[in-house]
Amino acid sequence: NAGVTQTPKFRVLKTGQSMTLLCAQDMNHEYMYWYRQDPGMGLRLIHYSVGEGTTAKGEVPDGYNVSRLKKQNFLLGLESAAPSQTSVYFCASSYPEQGSDEQFFGPGTRLTVL
């Protein structure tokens, strides 16, 4: 099993450009999450999904959109990138039906917006 994978690993954008980050998991997990990690701050939840076709806002959702068309994939979109969105983005998944809230993380995507 590959676990949780993210593409791309690195990306540089110019202000105003758009892009989509892809997260994929092969563990049949119901829940998926997108976080951003910034220096001096804890990971912050952007959006999450509790199942295929459902999404919900997290702590810092502004400027981002998400979609969960397939259970194994969770996409994070930036419609018009801003320098404030320079960050490291992590995807995670979990399977609470197993009675555990343990989350499994992807390797991260380092995004720079110029």
Add this chain to the structure above:
Amino acid sequence: KNEVEQSPQNLTAQEGEFITINCSYSVGISALHWLQQHPGGGIVSLFMLSSGKKKHGRLIATINIQEKHSSLHITASHPRDSAVYICAVGGGTYKYIFGTGTRLKVLA
């Protein structure tokens, strides 16, 4: 005040030293997690605790629910233990609240 506080923020130790990282939280939780993040790397789960103590190799994690406090101990530390250690609490909604992390550097 953050809901999850870690101390220290930075820690430098000599190889072989016993290391303790602390986590205090102010919210009700269903479980507390210790995570490890190597430089430039992803995040891996070390422990999930709801009570008592767990041990894995040289790592020991404890939690005191009444005092809302957890500690991560590393015995006989090694340079490969150098990483950021993150405390996260889960409140039963399957959403974590993260601490800001403790950056550990172990010198040979």
